[in-house]
Amino acid sequence: MTTTTATIPGLDTESCYSAVKSRDRRFDGVFYIAVRTTGIYCRPSCPARTPALHNVTFHRSAAAAQAAGYRACKRCLPDATPGSPDWDAAATVAGRAMRLIADGVVDREGVDGLAHRLGYTARHLSRVLTAELGAGPLALARAQRAQTARVLVETTDLSFADIAFASGFASVRQFNDTVREVYAATPTQLRGRRGGARTPGAIELRLAVRTPFAGSALLRFLAVRAVDGVEVAGDGWYARTLDLPHGPGTVRLELTDVLDPGQTALVPARFVLHDLRDTTAAVARVRRLLDGDCDPIAVADHFTGDPVIGPLVRRRPGLRVPGHVAGDEIAVRAVLGQQVSVAGARTVAGRLVAQHGRPVTTDVPGLTHLFPDAAAIAALDPGQLPMPRARGRALVGLAAALATGDVALDRGPDRDDVRRALLALPGIGPWTADYIALRALGHPDIHLPTDVGVRNALSALGRPDADPDIAHTWAPWRSYALLHLWTSLEESS
Template sequence: MDADAVGTAGLDIESCYRAVKSRDRRFDGVFYTAVSTTGIYCRPSCPARTPAYANVTFHRSAAAAQAAGYRACKRCLPDATPGSPDWDVAATAAGRAMRLIADGVVDREGVDGLARRVGYTSRHLSRILAAELGAGPLALARARRAQTARVLIETTSLTYAEIAFAAGFSSVRQFNDTVREVYAATPTELRGRRGGGRASTGSVTMRLAVRTPFAGRALLDFLAHHLVPGVEVAGPGWYARTLDLPHGPGTVRLALGDEPQEGQTALVTASYELTDLRDTAAAVERTRRLLDADCDPLAIAAHFAGDPVIGPLARRHPGLRVPGQVDGDEVAIRTVIGQQVSVAGACTVTGRLVAAHGRPVASAVPGLTHLFPDAATLAEVDPASLPMPRSRGRALVALAGALAAGAVALDRGPDRAAVREALLSLPGIGPWTADYVAMRALADPDVFLPTDVGVRNALTGLGHDPVTVVGRAAEWRPWRSYALMHLWNTLMPPTAATVQTVPTVWAGTEEA
């Protein structure tokens, strides 16, 4: 089945049924199969016997299946699938809204707050979501709360009251009713079936679904190469960092390794320490952004299969991800700091900024000492006091002011083109910075940086003429961000046994 057969405006029923018959895992999270004779809905790859064509309907979201009266399959756990890659590829209003709903915006700010971030009225956004995903924002948020609750029930020993509020429910009764309706089981029955976990209040360990193949080691190498002291630490097979969450600080530690099984779903273990358990959903969603968990690596690999430059690299490192972010503002500020300096130099300067202006946090992970400074704090800093050239200091403070005032929003809600235009209007922000921010902060899969020093170094090292290859980079659309990562990956050193200072490999170029 062609991955493009399922469109954004509707579902091709014949193609969906072929995917179900072949148990095609690529479509887990893209659509859901509801079976009228059993009253349950499943992921396309569910190992149960394929239902008769006459007995199935297909839904764009778990919330739509639930709204139609179906319960989640207890065998394939359809609510635990990665999100649809279409949300980032097309970046429609519905896809952008889904990212914000997963972050808990509806629970914190209501439907009006969600609509405001996406740039629509609440009524119009509700119509868009109903048309594209089969459910409105409240139903989509409810489905997300139910999934978070199930994970916490099955993987922690938190009390049910703690789980209810951690998942975003307004009451224990609402939590109990929703769990019974969605899973046809009580919270006690869910915990009994899975055995529960060992976590205590404030500590949550769960496994995050990612599509495979998953080049976890390459992702770790990139993150370890760009560590900011105080905010991030890494070692063989793991990465950890602080999180600035809506209700308080937290930390996450990720176990990262390669998961090469094609067409399957891998599980990345994430261990959280949270000041407030209400931030569970937000912490999970932001970690998934960092992992680029919802991308479709098989579609990307197929696109590069015949390319003489990227094809061999893609076969060497299947499932390479574009590292995302846990905070868009942080990515933008770090990008400005890194203009025209080495990676090592940028990390050192950023570490000084963190020590001077970041909020101290207590963490059980050695080396995690501060949150990254927020935009409002940096907007008040005297540019002359920053450890960087005066022009770059002014650019950083101006950017922080725009972020703090809401003139630039990097929460993945607004339209990408509008965000890029807003960034380019700021002093000291040029195309390289704006596009790098779009790739990392906005999850744009189709960014290429033709002036980047690393691109030229990588192509030269591979024996290609940079001018010729860059001139035909349009052939890599719509996955140019992944082509860029494959080139950069050839320059990345492996994660050291003890990560402290990183060597210089490449640096981007940008207007001063």
């Protein structure tokens, strides 16, 4: 175990300690505090007594704290925090790697597979991650598996064998050893006296997000765009099918407003998976949909005093940028939405699903298909699609690039490289490429100056859409400004 107060490069000791003393929840998931005298690591907001500065170290990841020999605090559950908002804001190699690790890429493809997706050698990637996050890819993946296992042990009635494989462990023994090492408790002790019948494949979880969280606005956005067969929504809930690495699945989310600032909200989610090995990927992809790692207080602070967005933020605190569970799907839907209304794009997408989607059996009425994959769409005749021929060619060309891997929307490649690759495709212009970056890549700084909704919103707010200085002042959170503008149209309608 470490015996010094040295801190991983990039973390300022005094600032971190100040956040710990004030129990500032905004830093949960951004860094972790480890206490040498107890051998435990915590989230910054842990309610335990603040330890002396000379007894602590700070770490960028739970994996780094675990690698240094510390166990997770049983009181604050530090591994159950939302991820760092820096992963999307900066989108460095480390941040992109964390997104792929959270999706289970290391478990499925190994470190070499992760490195290949990022465009680095495995050795260089390990150096980068160790320097920035304090742990290499194997340690980061192990921490991810341990956290998934703990959540499943504590919140489901799955057998320990099922949990071991659902979490990505190679064996039950490896699962038991890791849980004991990380949490200083056996799986039986973590579960306590929970029991009861279990439903094969069904997992009830609560997904952590920072507050304020405008869940009802997110629900309205998703419901208006819900594609028949793939998505359904009702009063306070949204559900959809999931196309996962080992088979199909579904998720049902309860989306409500939690406006208490600076807290951690828990979004109830019910997953039904064909293969429990997809648990990690399913959770990671749904968290993308929720914009689950956003720091809404930092975003709101940026717009304080802005004459256009400031009032909108105060009226709608905690607004999220809706992500997506599948980059390929949202890219196809972006092309379908070119120069047509939201309702028109939804109708065309529904026809595409009915004719070319893969039928699935689910326990949610209305969920009947997986969205057609890129290979299936690439094989279609553009002239037979229910859209102008030029748009049909653009759709088929995009699908072919996605199917061959020429364009990858898994958040691994550099965003600028992805944008250039998209713009090189016939029929893909700046609006389409940037909308894909907004929804598929989780880019926090996208502005769509030619979007009709943006123009109408600015006009309604008394601001000419031709003013070049408006959007410039909103960086680096222009995606959130965009969502506030779109949402303001709902309020005025």
